[in-house]
Amino acid sequence: MNTEPVESVSTLPPETEPRKFTLLVVDDEEGPRQSLRMVFRNDFNVHTVDSGEKALAYARDNVVHIAILDIRMSGSTGIEVLESLKAIDRRIEVIMLTAYETLETARQALRLGACDYLSKPFDLSTVRNTAARALHLRKISDTVSSTAERLSELNHRLSDIALREEMARTTNEIYAGVIHDINNPLTVISGYVQLLEERLKNVAFIHGDDLEKIRSTIDYIGKQVGTCTAIASRYLRFVTKNEAPGRHLAINQIIADLQALLNAHPEVRFNRLCVKPLDIDATPQIDATDLIQILLNLTINAFQSTDRKQTVWVVADTLDRAPDFPHPLDTKTEFLLGRETFKHQGPVISLSVLDQGAGISPETLPQIFDAYFTTKSHQGTGLGLAIVARLVQTHGALLHLKTRPKEGTTVTLYLPRQG
Known part of the structure; x- marks a missing residue:
């Protein structure tokens, strides 16, 4: 030739x-x-x-x-x-x-x-x-x-930087914003409750049971306001003061705080959130703010899984050890995150988020934890679940997802238990 x-x-x-x-x-x-x-x-x-x-x-x-x-x-x-x-x-x-x-x-x-x-x-x-x-x-x-290869590594590093920046943004803006939005009206409500209580002290024509009911109601409102304000103050302090990681909270406190935060979220407004705390409280080995961030992202994602009204459950449980998942999994319906990094062999706490959405297609499932991947064209940045993946791996946790077409999806987080 x-x-x-x-x-x-x-x-x-x-x-x-x-x-x-x-x-x-x-x-x-x-x-x-x-x-x-x-x-x-x-x-x-x-x-x-x-x-x-x-x-x-x-x-x-x-x-x-x-x-x-x-x-x-x-x-x-x-x-x-x-x-x-x-x-x-x-x-x-x-x-x-x-x-x-x-x-x-x-x-x-x-x-x-x-x-x-x-x-x-x-x-x-x-x-x-x-x-x-x-x-x-x-x-x-x-x-x-x-x-x-260098371009791929550069893209990976840029994606990693963007993800870290988004995590910082969500930590400082989403949490501070959500908590600030809750804290401001609650402060006003608390002031009105105190003012109303002062005025009632000088009202003479309300007597007997009516007066006791009013005072009981005001007392109840005041306690709830105080509880929500404490939630806001606690997490706002974690976020804004850059305190060292490792602040652990009991699971039932985390769930109660999650519920209080989500009650003000627009995704929950026309739906129903149900929670099942532990019968005997326990504390996981994970920073409380990071755990709240994981649960908020998972729960909001669950509410966004369908346009129909639905009930989303957050269920806590304790196990002697994490399940032994088969290898390989049924990749059409399951996803396991953290198998390589989860080394804990002792007691664990599980937190499951269950929705009644349409499920996740086999084509979409492998990508849902990728940065910027989203099936929601008009909402979200596609980083919520990527942040979940990062935090799960950072804390050496284990996350299992099981989806059922037309029935819904269950995401379960396994965390080492303190003590």
Whole structure:
């Protein structure tokens, strides 16, 4: 196919180049093998074999940059070896060599990824120029691959930075905003309750049971206001003062706080939130603010799973140890996060969020914890569940998702139990 030297690539890299590339010569004839070894011994690490099977075995265990294949060999043909080499490493630049050149064979070899085609007998200048072109292509391929890897790493780092920034934003804006929105009206309500109580002290015409009922109601309202204000103050303090992580709260307190926070959320307004706390309270080994963040994201996501009115449950339980999930899972209906990082073998607390939505499709399921992935075109940033994934992995927790088409989804978080 190539009979004239190409001036622009007429020389191989100098011997002083620090790295030698590997040339694999595959020919069942001793003469061509040894000739090619002698030609390239100073330019490449030359490895010769007399069969396709040996060539593939070598390529599986070693990096091969260029291969020269005889098309007609006993056993596997050069075309078959070419196809298998490309399957092992698509970057291997392959030069086909034969004494029986046909146009169709050349086309077939090029279709399968060969970079060039030589006829026997070959002259020294032609074969050296052909190898030089192949090496040039391989260097370009390696550069492209290296650049692609660097770009992938850069994209990963940028995504990681964006996710960290979003986590900081949600910590400082979403929590501070939600809690601030709750705290302000509750402060006003508390003031009105105190004012009303003062006025009632001077009202003489309300007597007996009516007065006691009013005072009882005011007392109840005052206690609830105080409770909600304490919730707001506690989490606002965690967020804004940048205190060290590790503030743990009992699960039933977390659930009560979650319920109070969600009662003011627009997603819950026309739906129903039910909670089942622990019969005997326990404390998980996780920062309370992070756990609230996980539960808020999971619960709000559950409420957004359908446009219909629904009931979302948050259920707490204690187990002697986390379940042993099968490996592999049914990837059409299940997702497990943290299998590699969850090392706890002792008692755990489980927190399940159950919705009555449409479920998650098998096509969508593998992507739901990816940053910026969302099925909600008009709401959300696609980072809520990505933040959940980050926090689960950060705290060495385990998260299992089970979805049922047209029935709903259950997400269960497993946390090591203190004590």
